[in-house]
Amino acid sequence: MSLAVDRYDCVVVGAGVAGLAAASALSGAGARVAVVERKPFVGGRAYSYPHPALQEVVDSQHVLVGCCTNLRHLCGASGIADLIRWYDGYVFLEPGGRRTNLALSGLPAPLHTSPSFAAAPMLSLRDKLAIGTALQSFVRGYPKDDSESVASWLRRKRQPDGAIRHFWRPVVISALNDTLDRCSMRYAGQVFHETFLRSAEGGRLGIPTLPLSDFYGRVAQHCEAQGGTLYEKQSVERLEQRGEEWAVHLQGGGELIAKTVISAVSFEHVPQVLGTELMTAVMPQGVAGFCHSPITSIHLWYEREFTTLDHAALLDTGIEWMFHKSRIRRSPAGQGSYLELTISASHAQLKESRETLLTRSLRELESFFPEARTTKLLKSGVLKEAKATFSVLPGMDRLRPAQETAVPGLVLAGDWTQTGWPSTMEGGVRSGYLAAEAVARQLGSSRSFVQPDLAAAGLMRWLARE
Template sequence: MNGTGVRYDAVIIGAGLAGLAAVSALITSGARVALVERKPFVGGRAYSYLHPALQEVVDSQHVLVGCCTNVRHLCATAGVADLVRWYDRYAFLEPGGRQSDLTLSALPAPLQTLPSFATAAMLSWKDKIAIGTALQSFLRGYPRTDGESVADWLRRKRQPESAIRHFWRPVVISALNDTLDRCSMRYAGQVFHETFLRSAEGGRLGIPTLPLSEFYGRIAEHYVLQGGTVYERTSVAQVEQRGNEWLVRLNGGEELSTRTIISAVSFEHVAKLLGEDLTARALPQGVSHFCHSPITSIHLWYDCEFTSLDHAALLDTGIEWMFHKSRIRRWPAERGSYLELTISASHTQLCESRETLLARSIGELEKFFPNARSATLRKSSVLKEAKATFSVLPGMDRFRPDQETAVPGLMVAGDWTNTGWPSTMEGAVRSGYLAAEAAARQLGSANRFLQPNLPPAGLMRLLARE
């Protein structure tokens, strides 16, 4: 998908979710936009690829929840909203197979999960009382400052170790992809407020039914049909400011001129893209305070199904989550069963061998699903993503830059920028919309693209602060 023109209202570099959101917003406002991506696919870290040895398409599962209003808006605008499968139940499994479900009921928020929470076998009554008392901290909102860690907050709230193991830790590490001592309570509080309390809709779980590059590729294709230009497999050789104009020189020799440019690359690539001098002007605080947190996923293809669950949190092991991808994607039974096991914040696993990880993960899986021992494992793969997310360390907010920089015509986007959200797909899309709003202003338009949060529902209409 290569364009022939060289003059654009905006050039966006990086086709992750931030870049796709910026393209979406600007094109719908009538701007002429080019999107440049060095990889052969879009989606950024939300990608999939054909495993050359296994001949299977592999990705690290990304999910969204109902409160992700901007991701949902992006999907709806591009016509792919029906390719997300939604769930109203979270299953928690203990070794041995005992299952506890947190299910959305018809009770008004914030009581929607109360019946299932009250009967959850994974928690004692002491745990439930402690958790319920602590959750009251988030009825009106969540912390506005980010200086306290989740671990310190849990100690301050005197949470039992069993409540931490079976509730707080699984939710936080799955949502924020880091350990409790490395996550800011501001963002953990946001997770609990938006998904468990504010409204039932906010807590629904959505999983794309296509491999991620195919899913987000359809969004890119939609905007090409709307008049956008996408340069894939194209690197940027140089970005140069010329008065009120920008020149983007591509490695193939083509030059794109524009009034506004959006850098939608990860924090560690900004200086490589813009150069040290321009980066220092645009981001005077730099990016040295940012660091990554990894995710490791184990992919297993069996000859038959041994569980009817589409997904589940696996407690008391090294695995955070199981996604039954063949069921989510509605494979025919004869294709067998495809499962992905995710290990969030997998700092130690980065140094382990594939064989060690695979053997331990299969052994842990069989603790939950004994019938897996009689199934035949046809194929397996281990995917390590060392730079899966940035860490929302306590105190990081002061280093997250706004999307509109001090350099006229230059915007930055990415989940690491100042979005009010942690390192999530929602944060990335919000950054793209905010960068597009800044670009639109510099082009003489007052268009607004950022979508509002879900309104509080039920009793939360009286309790939640806006």
């Protein structure tokens, strides 16, 4: 696309989930919107790319849950809701293959998973009683204050080791991508309230069935169909205030003129995009208090299937989750089996060689699926994402800025801004919709884009605080 100087109601910097959500909302409301993305694909951290050595399109599996109302709305509006495969239960495997299915029953929330929980072989009776008692803390809601860590809360609630290893830790590390001492109980409490207690719908697991940049590419196409413009492979170098307008300077010389700008980049890129003066005006606290947490994924292509599971949490190993991508995507039979193993909060693994990681992961996988030993591994790859998410460290909330800033016409978005959510696609979409609302106000119209949370269901209609 040529870069003739053009005028927009809003220029969005970054085509991650947050930027695309803002652009989708604003272009849908009739605003002239341009999105500038430095990479050759959209999706930001939720991306996929053709791996040259593997000759496969790869991504790190992203999942959502039923209570991600804003992400689901964005997918619905973009016509891709049916590209998410939904699951009603979670499978937990122990080495040796013993299996726990946490599945829905016909009982009303918050009791909807209690029959399978009561029968779960992965937990002792003592573990179950301790978890059941502690979970009652989240029936009415979750803490507003984010100062306590999950580790401290578990100590206070006297949770046994088995309950931590087989329940609290796997759920928290998968949802918040950091260790128990580095996650705030406010966000873990939100996960337990929304996905385990408030409604059966809120806890359903959704998995995109397309590689992520194709998935989010459909959202970008929808924005373009609504009149938006996407500039890929264009990096925003700096922003300049010119009277009541903004000049968005692109690397290599071009510029775009806009009434408003949304910076929808990840926190570490904000100082570069804003520059020192705007940064001081918008975020005097800076971004030094934010920390990244890594995710590592191991990609394995086998000659044939050795499990019919689509996904499972793997307990008592270094691997958090197994995604059977060829099944999730319903790849044609006879084309082998494609698995992804995910290691959350992989701080230690960042320093390990790919060979060490692969060898250990294969050994661990074989402890759950002995048949893997005799199945031919055709190819394998390791993806290390050092900056996968930001950590919801205890006390982070005071550092997360609102989308509307003190500078007229300049708005922030990104999963790291004030969304009430941890570092997730849902957090990204919420921030994008909140940013779009702020832009709409500045353009003189009052629009609301943020979607309501799922209603409490069953007994939770009386028990949960709204």
